[in-house]
Amino acid sequence: MGDAVPVMAPVQRDIAAHTMGADYCQSPDCQINYGSGCDGNQKPSGVDTSTIARPKLGKVTYGSVGIYDCVNSGDIALTFDDGPWNYTGDLLDKLAKYQAKATFFITGTNLHKGQINDPSTPWPSVIQRMAAEGHQIASHTWSHENYSQLTTTQFQNQIYWNEIAFNDILGYFPTYMRPPYSICPTNTCGSQLAALGYHVVYFDLDTEGYLHDDPTQIQVSKDIWDDTVPGTNPCRSNFLQIEHDIHYQTVYNLTDYVLTSLFKSGYRSVTVGQCLGDPSENWYRAGSNAVPSYTFTPRAATGTWSCLTQSQTSTGTAPTSTLVVSSEGNCGSGITCQGSTFGNCCSVNGFCGSSINYCAPYPVMIQFLLRLPQEQHQPALFKSQLTEAAATDLRVLALGSGIAALNTGSVEALTTIA
Numbered sequence: 005m006g007d008a009v010p011v012m013a014p015v016q017r018d019i020a021a022h023t024m025g026a027d028y029c030q031s032p033d034c035q036i037n038y039g040s041g042c043d044g045n046q047k048p049s050g051v052d053t054s055t056i057a058r059p060k061l062g063k064v065t066y067g068s069v070g071i072y073d074c075v076n077s078g079d080i081a082l083t084f085d086d087g088p089w090n091y092t093g094d095l096l097d098k099l100a101k102y103q104a105k106a107t108f109f110i111t112g113t114n115l116h117k118g119q120i121n122d123p124s125t126p127w128p129s130v131i132q133r134m135a136a137e138g139h140q141i142a143s144h145t146w147s148h149e150n151y152s153q154l155t156t157t158q159f160q161n162q163i164y165w166n167e168i169a170f171n172d173i174l175g176y177f178p179t180y181m182r183p184p185y186s187i188c189p190t191n192t193c194g195s196q197l198a199a200l201g202y203h204v205v206y207f208d209l210d211t212e213g214y215l216h217d218d219p220t221q222i223q224v225s226k227d228i229w230d231d232t233v234p235g236t237n238p239c240r241s242n243f244l245q246i247e248h249d250i251h252y253q254t255v256y257n258l259t260d261y262v263l264t265s266l267f268k269s270g271y272r273s274v275t276v277g278q279c280l281g282d283p284s285e286n287w288y289r290a291g292s293n294a295v296p297s298y299t300f301t302p303r304a305a306t307g308t309w310s311c312l313t314q315s316q317t318s319t320g321t322a323p324t325s326t327l328v329v330s331s332e333g334n335c336g337s338g339i340t341c342q343g344s345t346f347g348n349c350c351s352v353n354g355f356c357g358s359s360i361n362y363c364a365p366y367p368v369m370i371q372f373l374l375r376l377p378q379e380q381h382q383p384a385l386f387k388s389q390l391t392e393a394a395a396t397d398l399r400v401l402a403l404g405s406g407i408a409a410l411n412t413g414s415v416e417a418l419t420t421i422a
């Protein structure tokens with residue numbers, strides 16, 4: 005989902021991005037097929053991971069055509085590719101300052117930075133810090149090669165060797181990856197990655213920091229963000245954004261702008277796994293160590309336009325409910341989704357959730373109500389379609405979104421329903 009509809013298909017855009025900037029392609033300083041000395045042909049030291057079982061846990065798709073959208077409304081997953089790099093530590097400082105959580109698609113050896121698990125480099129501690137501060141760590145392959153130029157064995161090494169390095173640093177390795185250049189044909193690469201137990205993640209918002217890495221140009225990236233995110237409804241929208249932490253203006257200029265706007269616009273800053281609703285234990289596979297439990301709670305949105313419970317908290321205008329909060333995901337007959345762990349919206353079928361399938365009918369009905377002259381409001385019509393709890397949710401949504409100030413009659417009609 006997500007409101008962003010890229011003008012150019014994401015795959016095309018990423019190919020353009022990576023071919024325009026030479027620094028992206030300096031995984032090796034020579035082509036992988038023409039020299040054993042190339043960075044990409046140097047296997048990292050560490051325990052082999054290729055024999056570790058790869059059960060496909062959770063509901064998120066493995067391999068196949070890949071993932072372009074978040075699932076949970078109100079979530080924005082910021083992602084950073086190609087690092088870690090010299091700016092990544094400062095980026096982590098910034099994310100901590102905003103209490104934001106990002107996902108890093110990490111390349112094992114590129115830009116002549118050395119191998120990420122080489123203890124003589126800063127990278128092992130930078131990656132350990134990412135994990136310790138609640139960011140998600142994902143793979144962007146060992147040396148950022150183009151899938152279409154690799155043999156099957158070379159491609160498997162691109163996956164396995166990054167796993168060896170991750171396991172050496174963390175004791176576990178990711179189940180999420182993004183293909184370099186976004187090149188990953190479904191029937192070959194996609195099926196190979198499914199067999200290797202990977203979720204293939206693309207994006208639906210590219211703010212193009214790589215194209216505008218200049219103080220006079222980075223405003224273009226801010227404009228892309230501003231044209232896409234602010235003003236959208238976090239009750240119905242989400243975004244899976246792509247950036248690269250190897251670019252100065254992206255880290256030191258654009259990131260502050262994006263994070264300020266993100267929270268102000270009523271969104272949460274979460275990892276890719278969170279925005280897909282995937283339990284954190286599925287984000288990684290155990291290697292030398294078990295996968296640690298994830299204990300971070302996303303910072304609440306602080307904007308004037310936020311969704312449901314956040315509106316209640318920030319405005320204090322939500323009506324007091326005598327309904328019982330759902331403990332099993334059902335709603336109706338005196339059970340409300342408000343404040344439940346399943347999501348705040350009660351679907352027309354009587355189940356709690358936070359995606360568009362659960363929440364969309366209410367804004368649509370409010371808009372319908374607002375379009376009608378007051379004398380034509382037909383509470384009975386809506387009453388026949390809404391459970392009691394859903395009607396309460398609808399009133400909360402109407403109040404929280406400021407519609408009450410626009411049309412008191414509509415809210416009165418809804419009050420009548422509930």
Ligand SMILES: [Zn+2]
Pocket residue numbers: 022028085086144148184185
């Ligand atoms: Zn890349």
